[in-house]
Amino acid sequence: MAYGLYIFSALIIAQFTALALEAMGLFGSKKDFEVDGKTVLITGGSQGMGKAVAKLLASKGANVVIIARDEGKLAKAFGEISAAAKSSSTQRFNAISADVTRPSENARILAETTAWNNNQPPDIVWQIAGSSTPGLFLETPIEALHAQMDLNYWAATYLSHATLKAWTTPASQSTNRTATGTRHLILTSSSAALCGVAGYTPYSPPKAAMRSLADNLKSEMNLYNGARQSPDREIRASAPERDIAIHLILPGTITSPGLITENLTKHPVTKVLEGGDPVQSEDEVAAVAVKGLESGGYLITTNWLGHLMRAGMLGGSPRNRVVWDTVLGWVVGVAYAFIVPDMEGKVWKYGRETGLGRGEGERESKT
DSSP: OOOTHHHHHHHHHHHHHHHHHHHTTOOOOOOOOOOTTOEEEEETTTSHHHHHHHHHHHHTTOEEEEEESOHHHHHHHHHHHHHTOSOTTTOOEEEEEOOTTSHHHHHHHHHHHHHHTTTOOOSEEEEOOOOOOOBOGGGSOHHHHHHHHIIIIIHHHHHHHHHHHHHTSBGGGOSOSSOOSOEEEEEEOOGGGGSOOTTBTTTHHHHHHHHHHHHHHHHHHHHHHHHHTOSSHHHHHHSBSSOEEEEEEEOOEEESHHHHHHHHHOOHHHHHHHTTOOEEEHHHHHHHHHHHHHTTOSEEEOSHHHHHHHHHTOTTSOOSSHHHHHHHHHHHHHHHHHHHHHHHHHHHHHHHHHOSSOOHHHHHHHO
16 A cells, blocks of 8 residues: 555655745644643553553643553553653543443543542543454454444544533533633544555444544534634623634554554455555654644644545545645645555455465464
């Protein structure tokens, strides 16, 4: 799936064009992602990207609450995250065991975090919990497809619903008159949501649905944020006490415990299509994601391939930087005219030469 020479020349031209436009001051976005002294709730915080994000935000002064099912992993992660604190004497940390695929558990997470946080909702909620169980569509049991949707889409939806219910309490009913700054709801999708890849059918559709959820929530939050600025006193009183921002993170391949599990069921043709794709550590992904948030980004990818895929699949999604994204989207749109047939040709060739299943060597190793 790596792009190679198909787009190299065009990308260089696009970069110089965008840089020139940026120098003219045509790029810009609102920046308001300050975590020092804020309370951050992170699902999937016991390992992988979630733990890396929690440690990074702790080092920046945040009070962090991590959520996961496994109490043993939670306890271990809690120690690592606490040790990363910018100021151990003032920062606070908490860990909650919960099954995020259940609506009631997400409501409990918010309620417990609010009670722990001096009866105030968290300032930032970051959904990272998720897992990939790749495989060919017809070889994947219906139960497995449901499980992937439950964890990779519905869990994010339940958390978003509970969070935004708490955050949109009218200012007139709020008990926190001193809170300032924008609240941030951050969903974690995947660059797999941006391109069809054989063997990711159980995983990619839920992640693509999450992107649509984020787009719609971002649009709807304008209603609440706009009401806060109304000249009508009654309208302002019915609006939330603080602005609400929505973000979507789309990482690529991460060297985490989840990748080891993922590769157990990954079809060889999927590995062919992924050949040459960039791979990042948990800490690298966390650093790039947070930097994107600090820059005011909405759709945030974490490596060069993801950046290109995002630009080529924006459609009606809001842009991070209008001119840059538009120029890059034109370039990638042309490149896709060559890349998509190449990817489909690789799958067709694999089927012709190897058949529908795994290669002989892999079939032998499974017995």
